[in-house]
Amino acid sequence: MLLGRTANGLYWMNRYIERAENMARLIDAGLRMALTRNESDAEEWTSVIMSSGVEAGYRSKHDEFNAANVCDYLLRDIENSSSVLSSIETARMNARMVRTALTRETWESINDAWMSFRRMLSGPLDEREVPKVLDAIKRETAQIRGAFHGTMLRNEIYDFSQLGIFIERADNTARILDVKYYVLLPSISWVGSSMDNYQWESILRSVSAHRSYRWVYDAAYKPTNIAEFLVLSRRMPRSLAFCYRMIDDSLEGLASDYGIRHPSHEMCADMLSKLKAMRIKDVLDEGLHEFLTDVILRTNRLGDQVARDYRFF
């Protein structure tokens, strides 16, 4: 038994920590692209903004898509509720609210991250400092996760936290793919051009999968393999299939603890069985963009349904 408000706090605390980390990865990939290309990098920064789902907010403040503006908006603009600074603020606020449900180690790691992000992001960033800041963000969030997995009891508190992490992550991976889906489509016949290579690597880099890809597939990037890796792989911790397996695990854990199933269980099971049965050819035949739009929509609905089923409010 857990207060509905506590379950809600755990869920959002973890969504925002995950979001802060994903934001750092996205920017990292963007910087990399900007470094390795000669032509204008505006396109790349546009897709970074679109993948973060903050396009409208960004356009209302900035006209140009460049490294300085994008980094500032995604890292430290508090008017952007998904910026790293806003995310850690929200995560900590939720953590404070559910403090009694967290181990001391977990709370302290979140509080540490909050203190260090506020210090790092208090003033405008020198572009040369950005890589260091991104490293620090990834390190701090990794530390939170380490403290969390190392010390938290595997009970309902853990389950609601996991739901937050993997619903956020599924949404994030789906968005990154959707913004660049056309790059992966076989019908567009630039295959083999250096342009594609960069783009493909950037997708993998945004989910920190550029190394693990090579462990699973050949060193050469192939669009179908990349799509398969990020959509269907059961081993890749940021793939849609993996995220849904984790979501399902947690929902099933709750069902067996509480002895009751809810509509969210069926929604999740549906999606999971679909992902299990699919081959990447099916996905591409169905239309990658249509498929991803559907995943983003379903993932959102699933989050709302979990909130209803477990009385978050």
Place this chain on the structure above:
Amino acid sequence: MVAFDEMRPEEAGLRNPYSEYDGWLTEQDTARLGQKMKDAENVFRRTGITFAVYGEQNAAERLIPFDIVPRIISGAEWRRLTLGIEQRVQALNAFLEDIYHRQEILRAGRVPKELIAGNVAFLPEMIGLRPPAGVYTHIIGTDIVRTGENDFFVLEDNARTPSGVSYMIENRETMMQLFPELFKRIKVRPVENYPQLLRQSLAAVAPRSADEQPTIAVLTPGSFNSAYFEHAFLADHMGVELVEGHDLRVVDGHVAMRTTEGYKQIDVLYRRVDDDFLDPLSFNPDSVLGVPGIMDVYRAGNITIANAPGTGIADDKAIYSYMPEIVEFYTGRKPILGNIPTWRCSEPDSLAYVLEHLGELVVKEVHGSGGYGMLVGPAASKKERDAFAQKLKARPGNYIAQPTLALSTCPILTDAGLAPRHVDLRPFVLVSDRIRIVPGGLTRVALQPGSLVVNSSQGGGTKDTWVLDD
């Protein structure tokens, strides 16, 4: 005005309770101590032991400064203090029971009727209502000041929702982390079992309708409240839920909390929300911090509210001056712990005296707390005193006055070495089927030389308080 120093009083040299500590201290080098002071601050910052000061922008969360020199009390001193405190809290509960029922003390003319009838801290809703187990104020923080070797006085009886107990525990925790060797050398009585005692205490006053393991919850106004850290700390250490008003609702004649599995009944509510906000149906209708209808459940005897609504009448500053009479009336004995002489400005003679001696007195608002709205005569300018005199004349009944006490001092560590600062003490008392007092309390210390204001909202700090096992 020479203050009594608890470590080295002027006339007597080193006092006994400090002898072991002093021996250790002389072996330390100052650089190491300075480093320990910084370590302590980091511990507090990392664990997020902060409080909020209302009305301050940005500094939404602040640390209460912590000093690493302990305040040490001997076992014998402590025994005497506890006897006095026990007597006092018994009298407080007896007074509350009486004042909301037969009002014998008013009939006997020992406390004036007007003081109750016209008092906003007196809740008519509580008249004739008998709380479960007959206890009104379950958790009390008795503020005690010292002026000499044997002179202890009660400054305030905090019988509503006293705070600070989490600092008592965290201060000890920090000291044990910083100076483990000291605790091997000196036998200090433990305070960290307070949350367990609190839980036992609350369970012991559960309503009859509760089962053997009553469900307890801590009610907080929310994470923006200045004492939120403490609310979370206590819920956590007791292993009970920390709830907010909107988590609760009345279901089938009981107060229940909304959980991931539906509504679950609560038997005992340790509330850290003021009376006014407790039930919008009975009190402030705009409150969103409370539970609509909780007073009906309370009247039906289906929930214990700790502390009971309306306990404020017992720690009201206007009532304070009658505490010696109150203690004697209900316990049949003279108070073991004295009161500070108090002038009630509502009385014309007293008012005249206070106005004439404003430069020597501390004048307090009857309903104020936290050091706000008070005048410390000797520290105030002529202009401030004149302005205050106008307020006094306009509403004399709103004020009491007390002499400026030479509060005892304890050394703190400053950049220039040890230096004496004024302190007070808040031991925490639990009342249920019996009275429990953890050996220790919160020592608050004024950080400015000569300052008498120890309130954390006014820049005061805290110290670990040691009661020796001797």
